[in-house]
Amino acid sequence: MTRAVTLTEVAREAGVSPSTVSRILNGTARVRDNKATQVRQAIEKLGYTPNTFARSLATGASGSVGVLTPDIASPFYNDALSGIEQGLMGSGYSPIIISGHWRTAEEEHAVELLLNRRVEGMIILGGQLPDHDLHALSARLPVGVLGRNIDLSRHGGVSLNMDNRQSARDLTNYLIGRGHRVIGHISGPSDHADARERLTGYREALEERGLKYDPTLVVQGDFQEPSGLIGMQRLLQQHSDLTAVFSANDQMAYGARLALYRLGLRVPDDMSLVGFDDLPGSTYATPPLSSVRQPMAEMGRWMAQFILARLRGETIEPFEPRQELMMRESVASRRGL
Amino acid sequence: MTRAVTLTEVAREAGVSPSTVSRILNGTARVRDNKATQVRQAIEKLGYTPNTFARSLATGASGSVGVLTPDIASPFYNDALSGIEQGLMGSGYSPIIISGHWRTAEEEHAVELLLNRRVEGMIILGGQLPDHDLHALSARLPVGVLGRNIDLSRHGGVSLNMDNRQSARDLTNYLIGRGHRVIGHISGPSDHADARERLTGYREALEERGLKYDPTLVVQGDFQEPSGLIGMQRLLQQHSDLTAVFSANDQMAYGARLALYRLGLRVPDDMSLVGFDDLPGSTYATPPLSSVRQPMAEMGRWMAQFILARLRGETIEPFEPRQELMMRESVASRRGL
DNA sequence: CTGTTAGCGCCTTCAT
DNA sequence: ATGAAGGCGCTAACAG
Numbered sequence: 245m246t247r248a249v250t251l252t253e254v255a256r257e258a259g260v261s262p263s264t265v266s267r268i269l270n271g272t273a274r275v276r277d278n279k280a281t282q283v284r285q286a287i288e289k290l291g292y293t294p295n296t297f298a299r300s301l302a303t304g305a306s307g308s309v310g311v312l313t314p315d316i317a318s319p320f321y322n323d324a325l326s327g328i329e330q331g332l333m334g335s336g337y338s339p340i341i342i343s344g345h346w347r348t349a350e351e352e353h354a355v356e357l358l359l360n361r362r363v364e365g366m367i368i369l370g371g372q373l374p375d376h377d378l379h380a381l382s383a384r385l386p387v388g389v390l391g392r393n394i395d396l397s398r399h400g401g402v403s404l405n406m407d408n409r410q411s412a413r414d415l416t417n418y419l420i421g422r423g424h425r426v427i428g429h430i431s432g433p434s435d436h437a438d439a440r441e442r443l444t445g446y447r448e449a450l451e452e453r454g455l456k457y458d459p460t461l462v463v464q465g466d467f468q469e470p471s472g473l474i475g476m477q478r479l480l481q482q483h484s485d486l487t488a489v490f491s492a493n494d495q496m497a498y499g500a501r502l503a504l505y506r507l508g509l510r511v512p513d514d515m516s517l518v519g520f521d522d523l524p525g526s527t528y529a530t531p532p533l534s535s536v537r538q539p540m541a542e543m544g545r546w547m548a549q550f551i552l553a554r555l556r557g558e559t560i561e562p563f564e565p566r567q568e569l570m571m572r573e574s575v576a577s578r579r580g581l
Numbered sequence: 582m583t584r585a586v587t588l589t590e591v592a593r594e595a596g597v598s599p600s601t602v603s604r605i606l607n608g609t610a611r612v613r614d615n616k617a618t619q620v621r622q623a624i625e626k627l628g629y630t631p632n633t634f635a636r637s638l639a640t641g642a643s644g645s646v647g648v649l650t651p652d653i654a655s656p657f658y659n660d661a662l663s664g665i666e667q668g669l670m671g672s673g674y675s676p677i678i679i680s681g682h683w684r685t686a687e688e689e690h691a692v693e694l695l696l697n698r699r700v701e702g703m704i705i706l707g708g709q710l711p712d713h714d715l716h717a718l719s720a721r722l723p724v725g726v727l728g729r730n731i732d733l734s735r736h737g738g739v740s741l742n743m744d745n746r747q748s749a750r751d752l753t754n755y756l757i758g759r760g761h762r763v764i765g766h767i768s769g770p771s772d773h774a775d776a777r778e779r780l781t782g783y784r785e786a787l788e789e790r791g792l793k794y795d796p797t798l799v800v801q802g803d804f805q806e807p808s809g810l811i812g813m814q815r816l817l818q819q820h821s822d823l824t825a826v827f828s829a830n831d832q833m834a835y836g837a838r839l840a841l842y843r844l845g846l847r848v849p850d851d852m853s854l855v856g857f858d859d860l861p862g863s864t865y866a867t868p869p870l871s872s873v874r875q876p877m878a879e880m881g882r883w884m885a886q887f888i889l890a891r892l893r894g895e896t897i898e899p900f901e902p903r904q905e906l907m908m909r910e911s912v913a914s915r916r917g918l
Numbered sequence: 919c920t921g922t923t924a925g926c927g928c929c930t931t932c933a934t
Numbered sequence: 935a936t937g938a939a940g941g942c943g944c945t946a947a948c949a950g
Binding site for chain 2: 248293294295296297298300301306315316317319322323325326329338340341342343356357359360361362469498499501502505525527528529530531532
């Protein structure tokens, strides 16, 4: 692996000065055509690749925005990543993606790495970073947070989050409207804000409709499939009159679905089921799972544009994430209604 | 956003020379304790963040390895990404991930970007890059290719791919062994090497067992769910005696599963179904889908280690990807056997 | 152990 | 329109 070709070498090869090559590369100034041609040929011949580091050092601009995701393999956040990529495309900026693996220490380390790389803006997806860190970050550069409520407006940052409570309420109301009266809930971890809000929404919907909130109808999971499976089993043991279950996310709903399958219970005939998040897999679940869709890709795209705007000193129209109830085939009207 | 603090400023604040600060930062040499303390305090006070660009420029090492993935949101390749992250962890190297969106031009552009960023090695996941490009790349830096067969050994590169043909044969044999005689195949796009190999494996298994290969039992899909759904419908129309279907990937199997559900056909009672890839979702499908698992994460991890080894001028034990037949509940023994 | 001196590769005035 | 010169922030000899 030989040392990379430098701009100076290209200049020498083309018989011009380094500045000229630089100008041609960046279109900074008009250069006589024949020189430009010579230079291009030299570049081609030598296989020259500009060195980002040197350039960034000289210009003081890195042309990159940092993206912190909790998990590079999370189907949920990856839609947002796609959106961010899209939003950045053609802007001259490129994303630098790092995952924090849901560990605060790793996330802090990742942020540091991003800072070292002199990202000009940062997009944080969910994660565990203390609000304090986020505020501090936001004071240094444009920051956008996705999937989390935090007021960053003091330094011009934003956060985008769906209304978990409202969506959970809608979902629960949907079940109630279909005639269900004994509705279980498989919740997420209680130390998780989203999980708590979804539980609250569930409870509120029940109470608004005059149904008593029964804590034994709530079992706690951890947002992973196995906990959904176990949760469903537990609900079934305790409530033989159960007709519907609202799972706090799709993954747990898949687990719950499997529990039912194992017991020979049919969905939706014997049990209605709804999830939350509308993962890609839910459209092709058996049966297709009703859920509430978060427009992650759109949110990601908007976030990218937000950062770009701030970088240019412009502003951008605020984004109203519109959650969408995806009513599919996993819910039946209750018999005998 | 004020200009970032520099090492020189830290040095001034701490009353030492820049080199001393540098040495402390990198542990390059022993420094008297009290100075070290002063420097750390100065760093803390000023909120200093080392500039990766300047460092890389000076050392000539970027400390990063490029990763090209066809799609940042692909559940299949993302496992490999996780593996790569893991394999790199603690090595001082970090991955720079870019997606090529299955478009050759974009992929080439991405490679260029990576080269500009002076990645020291590169891992390519699948994709469309012509072999030619890969060879050229491999001559410049350590390259590993995942999910694709190409001989890069001349310049010390590697490619890791599972044996698609063998796995497809195993899968088909598995169905035959369970008594199935009329087995359909939903194939992938014919311009896709993996898809062709899987089809070949299917065909070979059939012929080895003395079953005639019937082209009308093969319908072509595009590796996406909808094409699986349509494929299954077509197979069903033409072959009323069909008892099993081998889908060239899990995603199409999900689609096929849905087609069956819609027709009221049960899996596995009325139809056995196997997929390929063993996506995370397959464990919790209804019923859990039999498939063949590619150890993507392990492959990714090994790839990372391979690159690291080459960077250090060491060698590493070759990796034998062991595909694993995941026999779950989507296959039944044929009645009346 | 620590300071001084050169660059690393590129961009950007400032002259010409 | 183009070249020369200085500097971006950091590291790595080289002297002490």
